Amino acid sequence: MKKHNFSAGPSILPSYTLENASKAVAGWEPAGGLSLIEISHRSKEFVAVVDEATQLIKELLNVPSGYSVLFLQGGASTQFCMVPYNLLDNNQTAAYLDTGAWANKSIKEAKLFGNVNVVGSSKGDNYNFIPKGYSLANDLAYFHITTNNTIYGTEIKEDLDVNVPLVADMSSDIFSRPVDVSKYALIYAGAQKNLGPAGVTLAIVKDDILGKVDRQIPTMLNYQTHIDKESMFNTPPVFAIYASYLTLKWLKEQGGLGEMQKRNQAKAELLYNEIDSNPLFEGTAAVEDRSLMNVTFVMKNPDLETEFMAYATEQGISGIKGHRSVGGFRASIYNAMPIESVQVLTTAMNVFAEKHVAVNS
Amino acid sequence: MKKHNFSAGPSILPSYTLENASKAVAGWEPAGGLSLIEISHRSKEFVAVVDEATQLIKELLNVPSGYSVLFLQGGASTQFCMVPYNLLDNNQTAAYLDTGAWANKSIKEAKLFGNVNVVGSSKGDNYNFIPKGYSLANDLAYFHITTNNTIYGTEIKEDLDVNVPLVADMSSDIFSRPVDVSKYALIYAGAQKNLGPAGVTLAIVKDDILGKVDRQIPTMLNYQTHIDKESMFNTPPVFAIYASYLTLKWLKEQGGLGEMQKRNQAKAELLYNEIDSNPLFEGTAAVEDRSLMNVTFVMKNPDLETEFMAYATEQGISGIKGHRSVGGFRASIYNAMPIESVQVLTTAMNVFAEKHVAVNS
Numbered sequence: 001m002k003k004h005n006f007s008a009g010p011s012i013l014p015s016y017t018l019e020n021a022s023k024a025v026a027g028w029e030p031a032g033g034l035s036l037i038e039i040s041h042r043s044k045e046f047v048a049v050v051d052e053a054t055q056l057i058k059e060l061l062n063v064p065s066g067y068s069v070l071f072l073q074g075g076a077s078t079q080f081c082m083v084p085y086n087l088l089d090n091n092q093t094a095a096y097l098d099t100g101a102w103a104n105k106s107i108k109e110a111k112l113f114g115n116v117n118v119v120g121s122s123k124g125d126n127y128n129f130i131p132k133g134y135s136l137a138n139d140l141a142y143f144h145i146t147t148n149n150t151i152y153g154t155e156i157k158e159d160l161d162v163n164v165p166l167v168a169d170m171s172s173d174i175f176s177r178p179v180d181v182s183k184y185a186l187i188y189a190g191a192q193k194n195l196g197p198a199g200v201t202l203a204i205v206k207d208d209i210l211g212k213v214d215r216q217i218p219t220m221l222n223y224q225t226h227i228d229k230e231s232m233f234n235t236p237p238v239f240a241i242y243a244s245y246l247t248l249k250w251l252k253e254q255g256g257l258g259e260m261q262k263r264n265q266a267k268a269e270l271l272y273n274e275i276d277s278n279p280l281f282e283g284t285a286a287v288e289d290r291s292l293m294n295v296t297f298v299m300k301n302p303d304l305e306t307e308f309m310a311y312a313t314e315q316g317i318s319g320i321k322g323h324r325s326v327g328g329f330r331a332s333i334y335n336a337m338p339i340e341s342v343q344v345l346t347t348a349m350n351v352f353a354e355k356h357v358a359v360n361s
Numbered sequence: 362m363k364k365h366n367f368s369a370g371p372s373i374l375p376s377y378t379l380e381n382a383s384k385a386v387a388g389w390e391p392a393g394g395l396s397l398i399e400i401s402h403r404s405k406e407f408v409a410v411v412d413e414a415t416q417l418i419k420e421l422l423n424v425p426s427g428y429s430v431l432f433l434q435g436g437a438s439t440q441f442c443m444v445p446y447n448l449l450d451n452n453q454t455a456a457y458l459d460t461g462a463w464a465n466k467s468i469k470e471a472k473l474f475g476n477v478n479v480v481g482s483s484k485g486d487n488y489n490f491i492p493k494g495y496s497l498a499n500d501l502a503y504f505h506i507t508t509n510n511t512i513y514g515t516e517i518k519e520d521l522d523v524n525v526p527l528v529a530d531m532s533s534d535i536f537s538r539p540v541d542v543s544k545y546a547l548i549y550a551g552a553q554k555n556l557g558p559a560g561v562t563l564a565i566v567k568d569d570i571l572g573k574v575d576r577q578i579p580t581m582l583n584y585q586t587h588i589d590k591e592s593m594f595n596t597p598p599v600f601a602i603y604a605s606y607l608t609l610k611w612l613k614e615q616g617g618l619g620e621m622q623k624r625n626q627a628k629a630e631l632l633y634n635e636i637d638s639n640p641l642f643e644g645t646a647a648v649e650d651r652s653l654m655n656v657t658f659v660m661k662n663p664d665l666e667t668e669f670m671a672y673a674t675e676q677g678i679s680g681i682k683g684h685r686s687v688g689g690f691r692a693s694i695y696n697a698m699p700i701e702s703v704q705v706l707t708t709a710m711n712v713f714a715e716k717h718v719a720v721n722s
Binding site: 003005007008009010011012013018019021022023025026027032033034035037038039040041073074075076077078080081085105108109112190192196197198199200216218219220221233234235236237238239240243318319 | 364366368369370371372373374379380382383384386387388393394395396398399400401402434435436437438439441442446466469470473551553557558559560561577579580581582594595596597598599600601604679680
């Protein structure tokens with residue numbers, strides 16, 4: 001039976017990526033049949049992959065000049081400390097928006113380096129909305145946001161206009177829509193949602209924000225190191241970069257980020273409409289802040305959740321168990337998820353509701 | 362034509378690893394046919410991989426109790442700062458042995474955190490030997506060594522007995538011989554030589570060396586974080602860990618590290634014997650410190666090197682160009698390199714010498 005992979009991450013990737021990444025591990029044509037993972041990262045063949053991947057990112061996101069595209073390691077969690085290490089001096093203040101567990105972790109790390117001003121938080125409402133109406137002092141080192149909150153199903157779906165350097169953790173919605181990169185000082189993202197496998201972290205850094213803090217920065221934690229060496233200061237995560245490169249090629253082939261946004265909106269609309277019209281289900285996030293990537297919902301009667309989960313599993317639906325802090329269900333519908341799989345889910349919800357209503361009538 | 366892959370790293374891996382890693386990317390049986398790289402790292406199937414890989418490492422290296430085995434990111438280069446971040450207080454001193462470019466980089470990072478005493482260096486002789494005869498003060502935070510120096514072809518082939526905590530970068534010779542882990546406080550290694558693909562870093566940490574420095578350590582740079590969460594604090598590099606797990610299974614299947622050491626000694630002996638007996642070639646490293654992993658050699662008449670390289674390439678030999686700082690050739694003969702490939706190289710050297718002598722006589 002076909003599986004419909006709604007996993008929150010690592011998550012569904014295009015079959016183009018999976019098939020070609022698999023082939024390259026068995027034997028990579030540009031390396032004369034040696035495996036991609038057993039050749040030098042400084043071979044001209046692999047350097048070409050890094051170069052092309054960088055160009056594709058610049059093209060897809062329309063990255064302006066003055067920005068560097070980096071492939072790093074350690075996930076967004078490492079960026080939580082790299083950002084303040086590079087950008088927040090001991091006596092400076094950075095503003096953070098507290099929109100969930102990951103935002104919280106980034107706040108914790110920043111406090112090791114300077115002052116942190118949490119300008120808004122939805123913690124009191126289990127992070128079911130994006131705080132708004134805050135103001136930002138002009139002398140902030142930066143303002144940090146988490147654009148998509150996978151656990152709670154909320155998303156900042158537009159580029160914010162702010163008066164200080166804007167730093168965004170876009171781990172779970174990068175490449176899902178066109179972004180005006182010029183509005184950001186730094187964007188970072190773990191790859192394992194819309195880009196590639198776990199093991200590579202993308203950073204897009206505005207060059208002129210660096211070099212302004214007084215502290216000494218360890219070499220590997222210094223963005224400048226990786227800019228100077230074009231992500232090749234040390235051995236990069238070859239496989240994860242190659243698989244990401246394949247996804248970037250696929251993204252371009254599909255029509256780019258405008259087309260992705262259209263598809264993502266259509267998928268999300270289909271699923272949210274079912275949630276809103278189905279008598280058994282309800283969404284957990286504030287309507288205006290609903291994520292196009294992670295759709296969180298519960299059953300009005302929680303006693304039915306086990307039964308629905310079993311029924312969904314029978315339909316080939318996998319990965320929809322909600323995070324323990326929200327409960328219920330979470331359907332992650334990243335770029336690579338076809339609308340047909342979302343239809344399988346909405347049909348399952350619909351049929352289940354009909355059956356349940358029939359049973360109870 | 363069969364290729365003989367003498368690349369210094371990323372380097373040859375067992376075909377068992379390549380074939381099964383390739384298959385898992387296309388579709389992984391334990392995940393019901395979903396790809397290994399598109400499922401949750403917290404799925405019981407992948408957690409089992411991490412657990413089994415950890416157990417295999419403990420078994421192969423006979424790791425005593427009181428040590429933790431960690432899968433990290435960022436390569437040995439990130440360990441260069443993590444080690445002093447966790448182990449060297451501002452007012453303390455660590456000793457370092459300067460055996461090459463990588464040792465040098467580790468020294469540079471340590472200086473950001475405390476005092477560094479370089480107790481021996483072979484820099485003046487282009488690192489062609491391992492310094493000996495140094496003494497270590499009893500109050501050192503630790504003594505750091507690089508057991509194998511890929512560029513220069515030197516290796517510390519036995520476990521040192523020292524009076525302070527011993528920290529070893531074993532990136533390029535781990536799993537090539539049995540190691541007495543109890544003699545070390547911390548062992549780390551980038552995976553991309555004898556273990557797996559680039560993108561995962563192994564650390565074996567003696568638990569009781571941690572928690573002794575006064576500074577606050579960023580979460581991701583703190584070994585304790587990864588010990589507490591069994592390498593799952595954040596999304597680990599799934600593919601690189603899985604491929605490493607396959608290599609560990611292969612290592613056990615082959616007979617473990619005693620068998621590996623025997624094979625590695627036989628391969629190295631074959632190649633060094635050819636170098637020593639061939640009239641055209643000579644080794645670059647001090648005989649007693651010759652590496653079993655990276656065999657560095659030059660031609661007595663450097664004008665012949667281009668011709669020999671062309672001839673070797675015709676025989677399917679790849680990756681033997683020496684590092685620019687040593688010149689000549691470097692044949693890396695890691696665990697996965699069969700002796701048959703080394704024979705192809707020694708035969709090529711032999712035939713080339715005969716041809717050259719014949720031409721000149």
